[in-house]
Amino acid sequence: MAIETAQQRLRNAEWLHAPGIQAVFSAVEQGGDTARVVGGAVRNTLLGHPVPDIDIATTALPQEVMKRTAEAGLKPIGTGIDHGTVTVVSGGFPYEVTTLREDVETFGRQARVVFGRDWKRDAERRDFTLNALYVDRNGELHDPLGGLDDCLERRVRFIGDPDTRLREDYLRILRFFRIFAAYGRGDMDPDGLGACRRQRDGLRHLSAERIGHEMRRLLQAPLAAAALRVMNDSGLWEIAAGGxxxxxxxxxxxxxxxxxxxxxxxxxxxxxxxxxxxxxxxxxxxxxxxxxxxxxxxxxxxxxxxxxxxxxxxxxxxxxxxxxxxxxxxxxxxxxxxxxxxxxxxxxxxxxxxxxxxxxxxxxVFPVKGADLIALGHPPGPALGGQLSLLEDTWRHSGFTLKKEELLARVACEF
Incomplete structure (x- = not known):
């Protein structure tokens, strides 16, 4: 796909022109602040995939996002406000609005984060180049790390040094395979794959919930079989699944x-x-x-x-x-x-x-119930269950053809 075609696809995206998201842009973009859609919605639009959710990045601080969207009559929810994320419900659709961030120090999954206004620094803390793409309210593409070519070619590459990114959060090992299974083409990026193999023991430190969530999503992807083949050959499946x-x-x-x-x-x-x-x-x-x-x-x-x-x-x-x-x-x-x-x-x-x-x-569906037998005079108790089992066997042996009345007639003659 030519870059011009990609840009046109973004400008024509129906979700970008929806009144709900435009209301969010209008509320947030005040006082010199800007906002852009980032990540999955941009990637999926460029690749022709459905867009199930929309994330928005902004220079506005989270408290300002809360205040401005509430004043605009929208519904802000501080779902992750300590980390800069506010969910804004607009037009009945939830948008996750997150203040630009940059990692100052990382401690495994945990990182000390500060809010910023530098779009490139925000992009550098994301996982893969094809996810570091932004689009503004008018459909203009912003590509601070040159990830557009990777996206269009369906190459899944880590941003920065792959080993470093994996040590920041070992779940990115599974995300590497899951994103490839969903969007990739051809062979996996050798640098990323090599890092996943070197860092594979890091999977042992992840919670079962996080592994399970990622594996469920991987198994639903079109190229799951190809991704799992490489995972298995690399010793990653046995660590993740325990067998x-x-x-x-x-x-x-x-x-x-x-x-x-x-x-x-x-x-x-x-x-x-x-x-x-x-x-x-x-x-x-x-x-x-x-x-x-x-x-x-x-x-x-x-x-x-x-x-x-x-x-x-x-x-x-x-x-x-x-x-x-x-x-x-x-x-x-x-x-x-x-x-x-x-x-x-x-x-x-x-x-x-x-x-x-x-x-x-x-x-x-077996047509007879215990109440039917009791109505015929069969006493409640353990023997009732035995009688039902006999009738069910008779019904099954008939090829499920006997009707309720025919089955009950066999019981009625005993009373």
Whole structure:
């Protein structure tokens, strides 16, 4: 993309002309202060990606941002005011407005920061060159570090010395791979990759929450398989996840992206990557501090995949859906498909035919409840559960075809 085309794309960005963001600019840019959108919104616009959130950098001090936006009728929230960040809600959309900063001293993740008015110094404290791009309210691009070419060429390069930047915050190791997986092209920057390998032990000092958050985002990215392959070969995956990885299976899973959006879900990806045995999933869930809902989905997917792997023939879709639910059945099928993708093509074809049936077929629902039996005169108690189980077995053996009335008729004759 030519620079002129890039500049025009920014000037035409719909989000930049929204009344909400222009109101923020008008409120903040007073008394000689300026404001510019920075980072992801600029990068994504240039690369044709969606813009989910918008960060604004400004020379105005945070207390002034609070005061000016409130006076303009906007809603300022001091979400990170000690670090210079104010969230301003305008037009129903939250904008993070942060005062220009420069690092004076760094202590691992912590840094002593002072507010400033120098746009280049602010850019120098950011992580990658493609993220150090700014655009003003009129769509004019400001590129203090020459990051535009890297952005347009999809090169992910650290600002300054990579080893130094990683020692400031070791989470940048995972960000390097995540940003590449989302926006990169070709080979990874050798200087950045070399630094990540040298500094990899720094991952041991990060909290599980921070690692888990970054890994979830990485697994959703288009080039996740390529990034994880390099991570694994560099010894980074084992440190981050605390175990080995089935990279080939995960690569096979992501080849199914066009067939199934579930392949981009972190829960399914982790089952394929790390689910050698059931205990591996517990370890990964603990390691990444996954939620109970994420853990449950992974365990169901693993159980469904195990059932498919052990079956001599593919189960009936209705029975598979009933046992594992639609999400679990789809996850299990995709997991097994990726694990067997290099094997018998006839089996892969069978799995491919099963996928649309699982996606659109009805999930059977057992039509009888305990209250139905009690209404017929069955006494409450443990025996009630046994009777329900017998009826459920009868219903399943019928291929889920027996109706509620037919099942209850079998019980009614006993009273």
């Amino acid at each position: 080995l990885a089935r990279i080939e299976d995960y690569e096979a899973l992501r080849k199914l992206d066009d067939l199934a959006p579930e392949t981009r879900d972190p829960e399914l990806g982790l089952v394929v990557l790390a689910g050698f045995v059931h205990e591996d999933l517990d370890r990964v869930c603990d390691r990444f501090r996954l939620s109970n809902a994420e853990r449950k989905r992974m365990m169901t997917a693993w159980s469904a995949a195990k059932r498919l792997k052990q079956a001599e023939d593919l189960p009936a879709a209705s029975a598979f859906l009933y046992e594992f639910g639609r999400q679990g059945a789809l996850d299990g099928l995709l997991a097994v498909w990726s694990m067997r993708s290099a094997q018998d093509s006839a089996e892969a074809d069978a799995l491919a035919r099963l996928l649309p049936v699982l996606r659109s077929g009805p999930v059977p």
